[in-house]
Amino acid sequence: MSERPSKIRKPKSPKRNGNAQSSMARKSSILKQTLVFSAFSILAIYALFNTFFNPTTSPSTSLFDEHFSPDSFGFSGKVTENDAQKVKIFMYDLPKKFTAGIIEQHALARGSKDASQARYPGHQHMGEWYLFSDLNRPEVDRIGSPVIKVDDPDEADLFYVPVFSSLSLIVNPIRSAGTEPVSVQQYSDEHMQEQLVEWLEQQEHWRRNGGRDHVIIAGDPNALYRVLYRVKNAILLLSDFGRVRPDQGSLVKDVIIPYSHRINTYNGDIGVKDRKTLLFFMGNRYRKDGGKIRDLLFQMLENEEDVIIKHGTQSRENRRAASRGMHTSKFCLNPAGDTPSACRLFDAIVSLCVPVIVSDSIELPFEYVIDYTKIAIFIGTKASLKPGYLVKMLREVTTERILEYQKELKEVRRYFEYGNSNGTVNEIWREVVQKLPLIRLMINRDKRLVKRESSEPDCSCLCTNQTGLTSFL
Amino acid sequence: MSERPSKIRKPKSPKRNGNAQSSMARKSSILKQTLVFSAFSILAIYALFNTFFNPTTSPSTSLFDEHFSPDSFGFSGKVTENDAQKVKIFMYDLPKKFTAGIIEQHALARGSKDASQARYPGHQHMGEWYLFSDLNRPEVDRIGSPVIKVDDPDEADLFYVPVFSSLSLIVNPIRSAGTEPVSVQQYSDEHMQEQLVEWLEQQEHWRRNGGRDHVIIAGDPNALYRVLYRVKNAILLLSDFGRVRPDQGSLVKDVIIPYSHRINTYNGDIGVKDRKTLLFFMGNRYRKDGGKIRDLLFQMLENEEDVIIKHGTQSRENRRAASRGMHTSKFCLNPAGDTPSACRLFDAIVSLCVPVIVSDSIELPFEYVIDYTKIAIFIGTKASLKPGYLVKMLREVTTERILEYQKELKEVRRYFEYGNSNGTVNEIWREVVQKLPLIRLMINRDKRLVKRESSEPDCSCLCTNQTGLTSFL
Structure with missing residues (x-):
């Protein structure tokens, strides 16, 4: 069974991008033992030195700072x-x-x-x-x-x-x-x-x-x-x-959690020299619900000269074309799909192509640690459809500002790489772990709660009053 | 100003109970320096030994295990x-x-x-x-x-x-x-x-x-x-x-957060020999809202021979009487006050007097780490008023079970001692810290949310459907 x-x-x-866990899994057990012994020796020596120069620091944690470095982001x-x-x-x-x-x-x-x-x-x-x-x-x-x-x-x-x-x-x-x-x-x-x-x-x-x-x-x-x-x-x-x-x-x-990006990571440096296209989009033009915005954006944008906006479905060839497009554009358009999220956002991030997000109800991975206003531009669906507005706004973003976005994109990229041994998988577990105190509280509380007649659930909430917020541009 | x-x-x-922080604050700076130097030396020696016998353990955290020991509870x-x-x-x-x-x-x-x-x-x-x-x-x-x-x-x-x-x-x-x-x-x-x-x-x-x-x-x-x-x-x-x-x-x-208990901690061992009273309550008989239960409980319980139930307001003398009562009773009654919580619960806990909680909407401190069904008995308001039911149920609790409750009470007592240097204050900060990831998420999310027309707040909730729960006895 x-x-x-x-x-x-x-x-x-x-x-x-370093599919380290699968390659490590293939190493022989002898190599593993060697590694363990080496790590042990390094730890021992490190602790000894550390003891005399900084006795209150933990050797076990400091040694792995490279894996765990508190994010500057x-x-x-x-x-x-x-x-x-x-x-x-x-x-x-x-x-x-x-x-x-x-x-x-x-x-x-x-x-x-x-x-x-x-x-x-x-x-x-x-x-x-x-x-x-x-x-x-x-x-x-x-x-x-x-x-x-x-x-x-x-x-x-x-x-x-x-x-x-x-x-x-x-x-x-x-x-x-x-x-x-x-x-x-x-x-x-x-x-x-x-x-x-x-x-x-x-x-x-x-x-x-x-x-x-x-x-x-x-x-x-x-x-x-x-x-x-x-x-x-x-x-x-x-x-x-x-x-x-x-x-x-x-x-x-x-x-x-993020989608698993489907196009290649851009491994070059930050810069706009090789990114001649202002705005790029390739994907399905026709979607349900919030994704209806796509067709409207197509109509508005398809005649702009420095914008590439193409209909295309998932295929190996289209992925190659999308990869080229995202690696040579300054901005990547991310409209809602049938639901608010879409894989394209994560393709854009690993391409260092600044995401332009048009999806009013989107939720984003790891937002407790990532401030997405540093890596993306958010535009309300309504605002995005004002004729000429979107393209004009993007043309006015200075090269300096684009480089800032790219620098931040590069810093957070590992969060979106499932294959990175210090990437998405660890970060998902880290966020799961953070839920545990509240989950424990609810488990303990359920045990002693008195039964009530009401069929209304008893809820604890964290709220945002959206009317007080303004669209970020 | x-x-x-x-x-x-x-x-x-x-x-x-070890009001350690205030007494420590009074120590002279010379003494502090001596302490710091001693701590430094101990840490250094400890780390050195530790390095050779257990190189992956952190000296700084292990040394303070007494303060920080993961709770067996x-x-x-x-x-x-x-x-x-x-x-x-x-x-x-x-x-x-x-x-x-x-x-x-x-x-x-x-x-x-x-x-x-x-x-x-x-x-x-x-x-x-x-x-x-x-x-x-x-x-x-x-x-x-x-x-x-x-x-x-x-x-x-x-x-x-x-x-x-x-x-x-x-x-x-x-x-x-x-x-x-x-x-x-x-x-x-x-x-x-x-x-x-x-x-x-x-x-x-x-x-x-x-x-x-x-x-x-x-x-x-x-x-x-x-x-x-x-x-x-x-x-x-x-x-x-x-x-x-x-x-x-x-x-x-x-x-x-817990109330600051107003009667003395019971410093004796667990046991029922010196706890002849079955159930004890002293406090205000008349309260508003959920606290109306009190008068009804008085009427039902005041003629039971092994139950002490007395009207009394906060005064030094009454606190002494309550202290004696809680230290010599097996169970302490904790009905709701004007609001679901009351100081008396925390007096009962530090008295090792098993709390009997009659307050359907009560929320309890540190419930993510404390399973209150191990230290208290919960009775629904309605059930508590069935004639004879409460007293009969308590009389049937075995001595062995009472000792179990007392043992657990003793273990968690420090959570309710504000004056304990490893007590309530640290535990409040610990729980505050746990809120931070979600707070950060909401802060980052607020920055990029698109303004909506709706005046309905946008809420994230964790719910319990109380109809599925039964009263714990």
């Missing part, structure tokens, strides 16, 4: 955990149908002859793969993580449910009807969702606190949509709240 | 901060009328001849005094605190507003009309509140983020009641939400 997660193969096309983060302080996380060994089985189904749906050899496919919600892989690595490769794995659920502070909920959603769409084996035709994401919740509800540790101390990933805005109301107590890892009701998800309980 | 806070005298009758707390990681707090040097001036007014109202020599008076909301004193101590005396003071507001993560808001509320009530000097008659708590907010609104750092990164104490449920809507963005330190509207305060943003 269940397969050891470590048997699952890594993605076929791993991202660039806004909030310092307070991030130098050591093992004894780290939050303990238990990853469920889920039945295969919720993990490796979904990779197989995806491969089968695309005509694979030997689906059991399939790797996790690259796509914009593959954060679920990186988190799963991270918790599968041996602990010695996870130095620098804010969470420590435990094998005994009774020791755990948090429980991770490593379902491939986003991949499950895309198993079927691309297949052409009638050409697949029967088993593929029968795959149902909705059925998977129902089965997952049934499985969870049988788990002792889920039932204990109604799932409050569980972490569930649903990166695609439509992932797990059918069962969200049954897992709403959990800490959800989401891209936005576009499909999530206010009683199911919130900034207080949940963590906004 | 403003006086250096350090000139303010400490309370006339300091609490027992529930959540480990993750509490071993070092200086570089500590959150930086700036305490405003408020105009005298918001601090020392209130102590003087209180003394004048009670007929003091030389109010300038007055000390902060003991009362149940004197937490404001302890927090103020803590941040006035030299940093060398604050080792173990989760926050570090800074003198430059531009370096601060958080801002503390040390107004004596609870003392201000009780300046007037006791005075007998017409006998005081004119200046006393003119004192107005409401005027003080208005002036405080006017002063705050002139401060650059308050205006910068609308007060979100400010910490304001309002221990008495009526403190600052007139201006709460103007300081609602701040982290409020409150006893409960009885007088606070949901858009002004919540478990997400604010910190519930």
Whole structure:
């Protein structure tokens, strides 16, 4: 029924940018022992010196400052955990149908002859793969993580449910009807969702606190949509709240995670010399809901000479074109998609192409540490449609200001690199850990609350009165 | 206009239980230097040994394990901060009328001849005094605190507003009309509140983020009641939400602080031999709102032979009687007062008298780390009034179970001792620090949010559906 997660193969096309964890996992155990011994020696020598020159500093934390350096970008983060302080996380060994089985189904749906050899496919919600892989690595490769794995659920502070909920959603769409084996035709994401919740509800540790101390990933805005109301107590890892009701998800309980960028990181220096295009956009012109803005922006912008705005869907060739465009433009347009978030924002960030965000309800990852007004320009949907306004405003941004944006983009880029060993994965765990005190409070409080007649939920909120705010330009 | 806070005298009758910070503050600077040097030597030697036997352990944190030991009581707390990681707090040097001036007014109202020599008076909301004193101590005396003071507001993560808001509320009530000097008659708590907010609104750092990164104490449920809507963005330190509207305060943003217990700590061991009384209560029989339960409980309980239930108001003599009663009873009754919280709960805890809480809307301090079902019995208001039910239920609790409660009470007692150098004050700061990531998120988010037409606030909530819960017995 269940397969050891470590048997699952890594993605076929791993991202660039130091996919350190997967390469480290391949090192031999002899090399590991050598590394451990070296680290031990360095620590010992370091502590000795440190003792005499700065006796109140902790050697274990200072030595890893490079991994953990408090960010000069806004909030310092307070991030130098050591093992004894780290939050303990238990990853469920889920039945295969919720993990490796979904990779197989995806491969089968695309005509694979030997689906059991399939790797996790690259796509914009593959954060679920990186988190799963991270918790599968041996602990010695996870130095620098804010969470420590435990094998005994009774020791755990948090429980991770490593379902491939986003991949499950895309198993079927691309297949052409009638050409697949029967088993593929029968795959149902909705059925998977129902089965997952049934499985969870049988788990002792889920039932204990109604799932409050569980972490569930649903990166695609439509992932797990059918069962969200049954897992709403959990800490959800989401891209936005576009499909999530206010009683199911919130900034207080949940963590906004970045899409996995789909175009290459721009590795050059900051500058505008090679960025002749003022504003670039390539993507689907036609979207539902908030994304209707796209067609209107196309009409307004497609005749501006230093603006490139092109209709295009996800394909390898289009990704290459988008990559070229984002690497040679000063600004990248980020209108809302069907939901407020879109992968393009994260492509723009790693391209050092200053994002111009037109999405009034967007929520942004790691906003507790990243001040997005330093890396992006926000324009209200209404304002963006005033004829001539957007382009005129962008043309007036000085080169000096663009360089400032680029400098800040470069500093925060690691937050958006899932493949970076000090990147997105650690930062997601760090934010999850920050939720723990409030989660604990609610767990303890639930135990002693007196039953009331009211069917109104009892809520604790943090509010913003938006009428007092002005659009940032 | 403003006086250096350090000139303010400490309370006339300091609490027992290791009022370490005030005694330490009196030590001479020579002694301090000696202590610092000794600490340095011990650290150096410790680190040297530690390096060879356990090189990955931090000497600075391990040495203070006694102060910081992760609590065996529930959540480990993750509490071993070092200086570089500590959150930086700036305490405003408020105009005298918001601090020392209130102590003087209180003394004048009670007929003091030389109010300038007055000390902060003991009362149940004197937490404001302890927090103020803590941040006035030299940093060398604050080792173990989760926050570090800074003198430059531009370096601060958080801002503390040390107004004596609870003392201000009780300046007037006791005075007998017409006998005081004119200046006393003119004192107005409401005027003080208005002036405080006017002063705050002139401060650059308050205006910068609308007060979100400010910490304001309002221990008495009526403190600052007139201006709460103007300081609602701040982290409020409150006893409960009885007088606070949901858009002004919540478990997400604010910190519930304990009352300062008014009777002596029970220093004996756990046991029931000297606790012949089953259930004890002494306090005001007549209260408004949720407190109406009191009179009904009196009627039901006053004829039970092993129950002591007495009407009595706050006085030195009554406190002595209550102290005797709580130290010689197995259970202590804690019905709601005018608001859901009351000082008596904290008296019961330090007396190792198992609290029996009858207050359906109570919020409890440090609940993220304390599971109150381990130290108290909760009974719904309705259930508590079933004739014979309460007493029968308590009589059935085994001695073994009572000893378990007492053992846990003893373990968490330090959380309720403001005078303990590893007690309430540090724990309040620790919980305040935990709010910071969410506060930062909201600050950054406010900067880029697009103005909307809606006058509905945009809220992030954490909810409990109370209908699914049952009364804990």
